[in-house]
Amino acid sequence: MNAEIITIGDEILIGQIVDTNSAYIGKEFNKIGVSVYQITSIQDDKNQILQALADAESRVDIVIITGGLGPTKDDITKHTLCEYFDDHLVQNDMVLDHVKELFKKYISTSPLLQVNIDQALVPSKATVLHNANGTAPGMWMTKNNTVFVSLPGVPFEMKYLIQDEVIPKIQKEFNRPFILHRTVNTYGIGESALADRISDWENALPSSVKLAYLPSLGKVRLRLSSKGPVKEIVEETIAVEARKLYDLIADVIYGEEDDETIEAVIAKLLTSKNRTLSTAESFTGGTIAEQITAMPGASAYFKGSVVSYATEVKINVLKVSKDLIKAHTVVSAQVAEAMASNVRELLKTDFSISTTGNAGPSKGDSNKEVGTVYIAIATPKGVHSEKFMMGSQRERVVQKSVNKALEMLKKEISKY
Amino acid sequence: MNAEIITIGDEILIGQIVDTNSAYIGKEFNKIGVSVYQITSIQDDKNQILQALADAESRVDIVIITGGLGPTKDDITKHTLCEYFDDHLVQNDMVLDHVKELFKKYISTSPLLQVNIDQALVPSKATVLHNANGTAPGMWMTKNNTVFVSLPGVPFEMKYLIQDEVIPKIQKEFNRPFILHRTVNTYGIGESALADRISDWENALPSSVKLAYLPSLGKVRLRLSSKGPVKEIVEETIAVEARKLYDLIADVIYGEEDDETIEAVIAKLLTSKNRTLSTAESFTGGTIAEQITAMPGASAYFKGSVVSYATEVKINVLKVSKDLIKAHTVVSAQVAEAMASNVRELLKTDFSISTTGNAGPSKGDSNKEVGTVYIAIATPKGVHSEKFMMGSQRERVVQKSVNKALEMLKKEISKY
Secondary structure, three states: OEEEEEEEOHHHHOOOOOOOHHHHHHHHHHHOOOEEEEEEEEOOOHHHHHHHHHHHHOOOOEEEEEOOOOOOOOOOHHHHHHHHOOOOEEEOHHHHHHHHHHHHHHOOOOOOOHHHHHHHEEEOOOEEEOOOOOOOOEEEEEEOOEEEEEEOOOHHHHHHHHHHHHHHHHHHHOOOOEEEEEEEEEEOOOHHHHHHHOHHHHHOOOOOOEEEEEEEOOEEEEEEEEEEOOHHHHHHHHHHHHHHHHHHHHHHEEEEEOOOOHHHHHHHHHHHHOOOEEEEEOOOOOHHHHHHHOOOOHHHOEEEEEEEOOHHHHHHOOOOOHHHHHHHOOOOHHHHHHHHHHHHHHOOOOEEEEEEEOOOOOOHHHOOOOOEEEEEEEEOOEEEEEEEEOOOOHHHHHHHHHHHHHHHHHHHHHOO | OEEEEEEEOHHHHOOOOOOOHHHHHHHHHHHOOOEEEEEEEEOOOHHHHHHHHHHHHOOOOEEEEEOOOOOOOOOOHHHHHHHHOOOOEEEOHHHHHHHHHHHHHHOOOOOOOHHHHHHHEEEOOOEEEOOOOOOOOEEEEEEOOEEEEEEOOOHHHHHHHHHHHHHHHHHHHOOOOEEEEEEEEEEOOOHHHHHHHOHHHHHOOOOOOEEEEEEEOOEEEEEEEEEEOOHHHHHHHHHHHHHHHHHHHHHHEEEEEOOOOHHHHHHHHHHHHOOOEEEEEOOOOOHHHHHHHOOOOHHHOEEEEEEEOOHHHHHHOOOOOHHHHHHHOOOOHHHHHHHHHHHHHHOOOOEEEEEEEOOOOOOHHHOOOOOEEEEEEEEOOEEEEEEEEOOOOHHHHHHHHHHHHHHHHHHHHHOO
16 A cells, blocks of 8 residues: 655745655554655646656555645646546535635635635546635545545645545545554664664564664664554564564663654643743753743643843843852853752742753853753752753754753653 | 756655755755756665666756665665666775764764775765765766766755755856746735736746745745846846836735845844844743744844743743733733833843733633734834734744744834
8 A cells, every 4th residue: 555745836846845744644644554655746837747647656556746726827736637637627616615614704805706716626527625724625536546636735734634534535445554663762872883783683673674773863763664464463573573672772772752752741741740840041042942832731831931041141030140150151060050940949830941051153151162061950859960062063952952951851750 | 957856765755754855955956057856755775766766867967866875774875876877886995084083083982883984885986075074975976967966864964065065066067057036925915816916917927937826824925936048137037027026016015035034134133233132922932032042143132031931920020010911811912012021121132022822722821812912022112012813723823923023023123
């Protein structure tokens, strides 16, 4: 059961936008046993679209096409589908009613134009998929046993259509294998040294299990994948190999990756323990607060943050003593710990986390080497900090530090 | 002068990572007159890679391949290139010296293994491109007048190779046309109503000019594109059409998009005027601070932020009066303005911006409708606020509000 994704739009090819739709579809399809064989991004060009459709048809069972369904002249997907399917457009009354309703509700200032009414035109052979969040309907068509699904490119509309229309219809109409990925996070060991340690095990893996190395900032993730018709067998196969892997490298494994982000895990922990959190951020500039508040319901446990980018804000708002800063500089364990303790008191929370460091490019107030970072955690039992050297690339220093801070926080909250 | 990008890696197809490399390459190539015809993401599979290489060779002048160059067993790009070019691997001494140096400098805890030494093996027909940031070299090979460039998939390494090796070599070896994109931002008008207003102009556009509509949160961007051998002619063609466009819809145009983000514009304004900034963020949770501090050198003008997610933080830290909150609720113009004024005083800055609102999913402390947002700006001359209805999708409410806040801030600072 294979799928391909074709994303249409010059804006992707000139790099004006990053295609995030494909990763979303890939992830959701894997969950229901559909493998994505290829992703192809092409221009708003009729002949290129026709060629891509034909190529994909020869390879896979389902082709998902996104983009080119808007009301303007550069949107040509619908006409091109008609040509590919030797079909013509007909008005769909349900879509028209929906378009009118959306206009009445949200766009009352603009008149309903002919191009808006034309959004209700669909190929006569298409099954319409309801787009609750926009005027362009999804379309499901079949040719030579390959299903073609055309969806709008707006992520917000596409996601709804995938979840509420496309996936249920695939589940109803296709037998699918079970696909399982399990990703183990390792820290503190390089990719090649890791490969060396597990090479005997890797060489003896059954052919049904695929192993991938995913190195990224400070960690290497190992992904085990397998698929088959029987869920229990696939699960058992992966479980057996994962156990062997744990036996080999338990010392460098720090949990597994799943759909839950670390913010989600922290949210669950704090909510279930009925504890609260605050942050005091220097060089991370509010990124930790931003990631935590991206979770719906964060107001139940997150009270706020003092982003003390300037030293004087550390002194005046966070009440870090001038003498302490003078003795140790702002980039120090002492200042990190004072920031964490003080924000915990100021915002009256159970836990708090602080960051101070130098992300570069220049040395800043502390004269400490670029990449020097201190992260402190204050809890009901006290405060502690750790020092890290995070390299010399500004963005990476910040993101690595945020990851590390959340990691430390999760570990600490788990103890309570 | 056309290129294709082939990104290799199962992690892309199962949606474990979003392919950001292609957008980067697309953007950089456009700047030097190379159009990207297609982007193809495929699995770590020899036959699929060979097929993708052959397909791309038949279509374009340059093929950029990313991924699959690591030291582990799942990295098969180099061997597959050898098969495609009927070639074999040879050791490159300069690469080997570089690998040894990197190990000595950064990975002194791990021994140099055979797989690391093997990073210095390259196809005998390849020209090596120096990878300053990693052990896997870039490779430049030619077949039937098509150039194939293989690069590591790690964005950090890939970007350096594109800038310092690939682009200079393309500029030296190929004649390229001049490509120009100009993107005009419009606000407050829907895509179809906009298309209606400019339809006569659009229909009369010369064939050398392409127009695209890019609708996104609260705005529609119009992109004019053209290319040709003579820079001056391309520039003049676009300038003439842009002038006509401005004459038609000056009332809804708010600037143009270029490589400069709004944070960069704000950074320039504040630096040149020697002014400082602080923020007080409620439901945006630090996102404004995070976007501002993402700019290198932000410490020159950004002092910090109070993220007052909880009402008590608005009261205790930002000193917003309890009575004011009681009279108007936390989601009100009055509270937004008090937050902005007070954070400006507390952090001693020239400008400050505040947000309060309800991003959902539940109604929260204020009982105001989900999507209700107030943004206030405090300046040396006083404080003012605006109310917005930002819809019902949490993420979108936050991002639209951050965009709007930065927009308002830029406008305000420009006056000083």
